[in-house]
Amino acid sequence: MQKMPTPLREQLAEFSASQQVPFFVYDLDGLSKHIASLASDEIKLWFAVKANPLSRVIQTLDKQGMNFDVASTGELEQVLAQGIGSDRILNTGPAKSRQQLSHFLQRGVNTFVVESVNQLALLNELSQSHNKRPQVLLRVQLRFEQGDDNPLGGNSLTPFGLGAQEWSEICLADYPEVDVVGLHIFQWGNMLDADKLISLWQAMIAPLTALAQALDFELKVLDLGGGLGIPYHESEQQLLWPYLAGALSEIKRQAKVNELWLELGRFAVGEYGYYVSEVIDRKTNYEQELLVLQGGINHLLRPAITDQPFPVSLLRDSAESAQSFHIHGPLCTSLDKLGELPLPKDVSVGDQLVFAQCGAYGFTEAMPFFLCHELPAEVVFSQGRFEVVRQAQPASSYLC
Structure with missing residues (x-):
């Protein structure tokens, strides 16, 4: 499993302390190196845009010579908007x-x-x-x-x-x-x-x-x-x-x-994305430890579909041993569970958690409109610095 590079983790902890959470972050430096390593004269590679249609992700893949597999008019227009020729698009x-x-x-x-x-x-x-x-x-x-x-x-x-x-x-x-x-x-x-x-x-x-x-x-x-x-x-x-x-x-x-x-899709970008969310509540119920986060399946739907969680870690150092936590999101449904996963015993309200392997099938696969929570921001890490590509958006931005 791809580990978050230590320098990136340290910089992310510093950045997220001043950034509104939840948000997604994509390591474009790591992604670019990964795609370059896949180059082959024998195989023509296409990127399945459904995995992650963010403009900066598409631009990064474009620079490495990737072609683009699109399955809707929206995906087509997003790819064309990045200056990519229609001769490199498969419908x-x-x-x-x-x-x-x-x-x-x-x-x-x-x-x-x-x-x-x-x-x-x-x-x-x-x-x-x-x-x-x-x-x-x-x-x-x-x-x-x-x-x-x-x-x-x-x-x-x-x-x-x-x-x-x-x-x-x-x-x-x-x-x-x-x-x-x-x-x-x-x-x-x-x-x-x-x-x-x-x-x-x-x-x-x-x-x-x-x-x-x-x-x-x-x-x-x-x-x-x-x-x-x-x-x-x-x-x-x-x-x-x-x-x-x-x-x-x-x-x-x-x-x-x-x-x-x-x-x-997933193999191209999955390991180069992360999702950061904050612990809103911690409680013990029926001798089980529960965490409730600011964001859940409204941002990461995959655990509810596959019963397979994204790996998670605490975005700060801790010397405590790990124990199992049931991790839930803010939605009024028991389906809003991101998994039962190990975290340090001292995790508490206000801590930030970072989920890995979120570069594919993250935000655009989720159900962000249920309960009218904010849409998460999307951030890229490129050339050693963070850049907010899309700010978090309130429900008023999509409600009529």
């Missing part, structure tokens, strides 16, 4: 309306992942009216002997793509205004077992190449989506990129494709 997502597809074509986007026959027909129609011929990847949903629960569905029926049998029943000649160049598959998220992930990728080669043959098109691009995880507990293993990159190069060779794509 994904299960729901693509006529209005959205038309907007993407007007804005110059030329690469689409298509998730259904209806989407393919609609994109074909709109491409003709816009005098475009975009390149298309068909999203495929396969079934494997893999029974783990997973946020992307795994083997479950999901809105993502179609099965190989369903796709094989179409005739690509019926869609002459689009150029089908590849296949896309992405069914598992936050995978930490490298060998299992590689075995899944390898198992995809035969059915996907067979589908391309059945549809009679040259499989130029294979997009394996993302799914690369980061640990949220010290007992969890860390994926090693060089090992995965070597396996991906072999998969590219076996599939005989010109390009192999990955869409990284």
Whole structure:
């Protein structure tokens, strides 16, 4: 698990003492080095903007040559607003309306992942009216002997793509205004077992190449989506990129494709973000220790969805031994729990806690409007200094 560098922690403690909490902070210096370490001539990398659409995060990735996977008009406009060309944008997502597809074509986007026959027909129609011929990847949903629960569905029926049998029943000649160049598959998220992930990728080669043959098109691009995880507990293993990159190069060779794509979200940015919140109350109830924080799942929803907390620490030095605390937020629901986690025994009201691994699926995945609390600030750490990118906003900023 990525540890917060000691100099950053010391500076954060000093900064947060004068900063209104809660807030998110992103280590752009660390993020930039991490993305640079992923560079590969064998793999084309896309950033899944859903993981963190903050402008400064996008700008940092842009400087390292990352491309961008967007799934909505809002994400598209956010990426374009950073000066990124539409030729580096890929449109994904299960729901693509006529209005959205038309907007993407007007804005110059030329690469689409298509998730259904209806989407393919609609994109074909709109491409003709816009005098475009975009390149298309068909999203495929396969079934494997893999029974783990997973946020992307795994083997479950999901809105993502179609099965190989369903796709094989179409005739690509019926869609002459689009150029089908590849296949896309992405069914598992936050995978930490490298060998299992590689075995899944390898198992995809035969059915996907067979589908391309059945549809009679040259499989130029294979997009394996993302799914690369980061640990949220010290007992969890860390994926090693060089090992995965070597396996991906072999998969590219076996599939005989010109390009192999990955869409990284959590693996790209997750370990370079933190969330700081203040302890509002401490109490003992039924012989259990509880902490109530100023912010909870209104800022960090993931623990309520996955039952897996973000790791937490006290943002000051303490010589006390650790004990278990039930950590809750301010919302009037028992769902507002950030986990049962160890902290020093002397944690008290007014202390600040820092949650790690919050660079992905933090604020924009949360439920910030419930109970009309303030929206948290977002801060970046760049070139050794902190900068507030967005100030905390009161409920009056979004209530009518």
